[in-house]
Amino acid sequence: MPEPVIELxxxxxxxxxxxxxxPSFKEYALxxxxxxxxYEQLWALRDVTLRVDRGETLGIVGRNGAGKSTLLKVISRxxxxxxxxxxxxxxxxxxxxxxxxxxxxxTGRENVFLNALLLGHSRRSIEERYDAIVDFSxxxxxxxxxxxxxxxxxxxxxxxxxxxxxTPDVLVLDEFLAVGDVHFLRKCEERLDALKAAGTTMLxxxxxxxxxxxxxxxxxxxxxxxxxxxxxxxDVLERYAGANGxxxxxxxxxx
Amino acid sequence: xxxxFLHRDLIWHLVxxxxxxxxxxxxxxxxxxxxxxxxMMLILHVVFSHAFRVELYSYPVxxxxxxxxxNFFSQSIVASMNSLRGNAAILSKLPVPKAAFPVATVIxxxxxxALAMVPLLAILIVTGHPLSWALLFLPVSILLAGLFxxxxxxxxxxxxxxxxDVVELVTVMLTLCMYLxxxxxxxxxxxxxxxxxxxxxxxxxxxxxxxxxxxxGKIPPPQHLAVxxxxxxxxxxxxxxxxxxxSDRIPFYI
Ligand SMILES: Nc1ncnc2c1ncn2[C@@H]1O[C@H](COP(=O)(O)OP(=O)(O)OP(=O)(O)O)[C@@H](O)[C@H]1O
Ligand SMILES: [Mg+2]
Numbered sequence: 001m002p003e004p005v006i007e008l009x010x011x012x013x014x015x016x017x018x019x020x021x022x023p024s025f026k027e028y029a030l031x032x033x034x035x036x037x038x039y040e041q042l043w044a045l046r047d048v049t050l051r052v053d054r055g056e057t058l059g060i061v062g063r064n065g066a067g068k069s070t071l072l073k074v075i076s077r078x079x080x081x082x083x084x085x086x087x088x089x090x091x092x093x094x095x096x097x098x099x100x101x102x103x104x105x106x107t108g109r110e111n112v113f114l115n116a117l118l119l120g121h122s123r124r125s126i127e128e129r130y131d132a133i134v135d136f137s138x139x140x141x142x143x144x145x146x147x148x149x150x151x152x153x154x155x156x157x158x159x160x161x162x163x164x165x166x167t168p169d170v171l172v173l174d175e176f177l178a179v180g181d182v183h184f185l186r187k188c189e190e191r192l193d194a195l196k197a198a199g200t201t202m203l204x205x206x207x208x209x210x211x212x213x214x215x216x217x218x219x220x221x222x223x224x225x226x227x228x229x230x231x232x233x234x235d236v237l238e239r240y241a242g243a244n245g246x247x248x249x250x251x252x253x254x255x
Numbered sequence: 256x257x258x259x260f261l262h263r264d265l266i267w268h269l270v271x272x273x274x275x276x277x278x279x280x281x282x283x284x285x286x287x288x289x290x291x292x293x294x295m296m297l298i299l300h301v302v303f304s305h306a307f308r309v310e311l312y313s314y315p316v317x318x319x320x321x322x323x324x325x326n327f328f329s330q331s332i333v334a335s336m337n338s339l340r341g342n343a344a345i346l347s348k349l350p351v352p353k354a355a356f357p358v359a360t361v362i363x364x365x366x367x368x369a370l371a372m373v374p375l376l377a378i379l380i381v382t383g384h385p386l387s388w389a390l391l392f393l394p395v396s397i398l399l400a401g402l403f404x405x406x407x408x409x410x411x412x413x414x415x416x417x418x419x420d421v422v423e424l425v426t427v428m429l430t431l432c433m434y435l436x437x438x439x440x441x442x443x444x445x446x447x448x449x450x451x452x453x454x455x456x457x458x459x460x461x462x463x464x465x466x467x468x469x470x471x472g473k474i475p476p477p478q479h480l481a482v483x484x485x486x487x488x489x490x491x492x493x494x495x496x497x498x499x500x501x502s503d504r505i506p507f508y509i
Contacts, residue, residue, distance in 0.1 A: 024418050101349050
């Protein structure tokens, strides 16, 4: 009996861009008095309805600016949709952008604690898992030097090790698998398989068709903020590759 | 709320980090946070104690209690505004309860205020001010001051994300509020026609519940205490509601 973990119903999300730059309260007050406050609306998601069941692995493809990262932010509960309903059951562990939640002046060790605390774990459970995290990251003695000395691959290792030291209900990775080296990718794959076996639902955004094919059983295609295809990776990726339509990358602004 | 509780270890971590920055980064830090109010007290003493000699028998104690309270209140508000601003990148990419940052800031302010009771006690002894059992009531006063300040911080801190000049604006308003609160002057010198301004200033009621045990050596009378508790809880409720309403918009302004 499939059990829905993520349920989106008619989700639309609008970024409001002020036409004038209004960085200060003074200017805001002035514009408001003159009644000259106008906004450009940018609908990054339009009426997205999506259901993902427990244990499913979903790949998300689409052109730059299609709204993939925005969709992941909504599912991670970072952004609240403008319209529609988003229901996610359980704990979400996201890497939306590499390096968020890291303090570059602190050592790797201190960052393990900071990052895991930000993800909502207790100090005790971090201490319990600390050795395993460092071990899996393969950073060795680098764990004692400041994160600002890390390469982006090393940062990715640490971030992934922290994120997957616990078994989240939903794992969200935004273009994450692009930076690791082959050895680490293999370890990642094993870890992802283990999580899958434990029932974690996974969402993966990637511009590499291969990554989607190996990890996902299902794939959706976002274009201009709309879901335009939903099916098996082979199917959707083929249609996506075949569509070299109009070059309009950004969803057209609605006024 | 539940989210905040789940992230309690994070909040405690942020508090510790804050205190460490304040006290360890420079050994001067510790000295300075203690010295600044004492210096301020000395200056006020030199300038005003003669003027207020009838109304206030032990002016330095009166002034120092006021200064410590005001420092806590104003610094916590400005710091909680900066805490949201400074962590904006995290707030737009991780599902952390946004209130964790201002809450941690105010808690570290409370710890700081509690630590400041040490030099205060020293001044009480040096000036020969009678030490009373009422001093043991201070934790309650500090708690009420903390709740009130947290309310104000929650109300104001999201604004700092939406507009870049709000911190300066609030700083100016705080200075204004300072003069409307009997911090370094006695209530009785306020001219009658302006008395209501000071009397109905909610900050005053919080301040007096803090200062009564120190200066008068008495536990605040029940009706003052009741007003103070209501003021603190109403402030907290308004702050929490306002924060909940505006916090969803924070990630959009980064
Ligand atoms: N913080 C923001 N403020 C305003 N507009 C934004 C913001 N973030 C994204 N957008 C807009 O929303 C649309 C969707 O962006 P999103 O980042 O979701 O695209 P994406 O599919 O992840 O693209 P990419 O493949 O380049 O990562 C884009 O048109 C972008 O300009
Ligand atoms: Mg993206």
